[in-house]
Amino acid sequence: xxSQQIEQVITRLGQEIAARATAAGAAGDLAIVGIRxxxxxxxxxxxxxxxxxxxxxxxxxxxxIALYRDDLAAHGAVPVVGPTDIRFPVExxxxxxxxxxxxxxxxxxxxLDELVDFGRPRRxxxxxxIDRGGHELPIAADFAGATLAVPEGQDVQVKxxxxxxxxxxxxxxxxxxx
Amino acid sequence: xxxxxxxxxxxxxxxxxxxxxxxxxxxxxxxxxxxPIKKVPSLRGKSVVNLFFEASTRTxxxxxxxxxxxxxxxxxxxSATSSVTKGETLVDTARNLEAMRPDVLxxxxxxxxxxxxxxxxxxxxxxxxxxxxxEHPSQGLLDCFTIREKLGSLEGKTLAIVxxxxxxxxxxxxxxxxPKLGTRVRLxxxxxxxxxxxxxxxxxxxxxxxxxxxxxxxVVMLRIQHERIGDPxxxxxxxxxxxxxxxxxxxxxxxxxxxxxxxxxPINRGVELSPDVxxxxxxxxxxxxxxxxxxxxxxxxxLAGGDPAEAKA
Numbered sequence: 001x002x003s004q005q006i007e008q009v010i011t012r013l014g015q016e017i018a019a020r021a022t023a024a025g026a027a028g029d030l031a032i033v034g035i036r037x038x039x040x041x042x043x044x045x046x047x048x049x050x051x052x053x054x055x056x057x058x059x060x061x062x063x064x065i066a067l068y069r070d071d072l073a074a075h076g077a078v079p080v081v082g083p084t085d086i087r088f089p090v091e092x093x094x095x096x097x098x099x100x101x102x103x104x105x106x107x108x109x110x111x112l113d114e115l116v117d118f119g120r121p122r123r124x125x126x127x128x129x130i131d132r133g134g135h136e137l138p139i140a141a142d143f144a145g146a147t148l149a150v151p152e153g154q155d156v157q158v159k160x161x162x163x164x165x166x167x168x169x170x171x172x173x174x175x176x177x178x
Numbered sequence: 179x180x181x182x183x184x185x186x187x188x189x190x191x192x193x194x195x196x197x198x199x200x201x202x203x204x205x206x207x208x209x210x211x212x213x214p215i216k217k218v219p220s221l222r223g224k225s226v227v228n229l230f231f232e233a234s235t236r237t238x239x240x241x242x243x244x245x246x247x248x249x250x251x252x253x254x255x256x257s258a259t260s261s262v263t264k265g266e267t268l269v270d271t272a273r274n275l276e277a278m279r280p281d282v283l284x285x286x287x288x289x290x291x292x293x294x295x296x297x298x299x300x301x302x303x304x305x306x307x308x309x310x311x312x313e314h315p316s317q318g319l320l321d322c323f324t325i326r327e328k329l330g331s332l333e334g335k336t337l338a339i340v341x342x343x344x345x346x347x348x349x350x351x352x353x354x355x356x357p358k359l360g361t362r363v364r365l366x367x368x369x370x371x372x373x374x375x376x377x378x379x380x381x382x383x384x385x386x387x388x389x390x391x392x393x394x395x396x397v398v399m400l401r402i403q404h405e406r407i408g409d410p411x412x413x414x415x416x417x418x419x420x421x422x423x424x425x426x427x428x429x430x431x432x433x434x435x436x437x438x439x440x441x442x443x444p445i446n447r448g449v450e451l452s453p454d455v456x457x458x459x460x461x462x463x464x465x466x467x468x469x470x471x472x473x474x475x476x477x478x479x480x481l482a483g484g485d486p487a488e489a490k491a
Binding site: 064066067068069081082083084085113114117118119 | 210218
């Protein structure tokens with residue numbers, strides 16, 4: 001997927017989310033939360049798009065799920081913990097969780113657990129750029145930019161300019177086995 | 179693991195990267211402490227045993243809260259109610275506790291080297307919560323964390339440590355940490371409380387309080403460790419207070435307006451610190467206590483996690 005296609009996908013996601021939020025009466029209490037690290041810049045882009053459509057800047061936050069993982073003991077080296085930053089009351093909000101790739105669903109499970117430790121949201125939606133299949137938990141995206149069937153053993157990487165990539169791109173690579 | 183460290187016994191063994199690993203993680207841990215629900219599930223199913231052979235309120239509660247915020251089970255065990263009073267040796271006590279399969283043993287002992295000795299005899303991670311006049315690594319780390327948080331950086335700063343340097347494990351841990359992070363250290367205290375040759379650890383020594391604190395970015399004030407002193411090393415506490423204690427007048431005239439005052443506690447009010455300084459604008463003593471929980475969370479998280487060598491085997 002190239003930079004132009006990614007832009008189109010984000011625009012379409014913005015359209016869908018705005019329509020759904022308006023229909024649900026949630027346009028006024030929408031909050032956008034990116035899951036570190038892949039979801040953070042996507043969340044910012046979606047937020048800018050939604051601000052144009054809804055005429056209102058939604059509060060934005062970041063979740064780092066390292067402390068909520070279910071595989072600490074099995075993981076060997078402990079995962080690097082980054083900052084979580086939620087500076088608005090979650091209570092009663094419609095929270096749009098944003099991540100770049102939906103795979104097993106375990107990251108989203110951890111993010112949901114962490115999110116509810118900040119309060120009780122009215123509802124939570126999940127938006128991802130790529131749903132690659134292979135879900136291991138009953139978790140699905142409410143908004144998916146693209147659905148790909150990527151076999152196990154391959155990685156889907158979303159590279160964005162904000163992370164220092166020369167150009168936005170989604171690439172599928174075969175994981176090297178050690 | 180903290181870098182190469184399986185245990186946290188002495189900051190003398192830590193390099194700069196290992197110190198920074200704990201300090202950086204503690205920033206995220208502090209964020210958890212400020213949430214409405216102060217609990218994360220990361221150490222669920224792990225257990226931490228606090229083994230305290232010496233009196234402590236702050237450090238023991240701090241380790242206990244740190245374990246609980248991370249969802250580990252904490253078991254407190256003090257020597258007064260233990261089989262030590264029936265003649266059991268330290269290593270036997272530790273081995274018996276280890277048979278209950280804790281993931282981390284936190285040990286405070288009045289003898290320097292006790293946590294290191296236990297670490298050689300048990301399989302789990304050992305954290306020193308202070309051993310004799312040797313080291314108090316989590317206190318050294320929380321001092322670094324507090325000053326870095328308040329001043330933004332430790333690089334190029336000057337720290338004065340004032341008081342009973344000889345008997346202070348806090349001074350020793352600070353001395354093994356701050357220079358590795360780019361902070362200059364000045365030591366100050368009565369000549370009878372200054373270890374000979376301490377300059378070799380990369381600090382300067384003075385016996386004059388004004389020389390030590392003037393221009394310093396932070397000052398750690400220490401208590402006289404009466405419990406570790408046999409024969410008196412100073413004529414009396416009033417003279418000590420006059421020469422090495424900090425009161426509002428000295429603080430106003432000698433300290434930079436931005437200077438921080440730290441104290442590992444417990445404070446002997448009116449001896450090393452007058453009450454108006456201990457509770458005054460320079461004081462970050464209560465911040466230290468809160469940051470202590472964050473730093474200890476970081477230590478427990480890193481040491482109770484899986485061992486990378488085992489996982490990849």
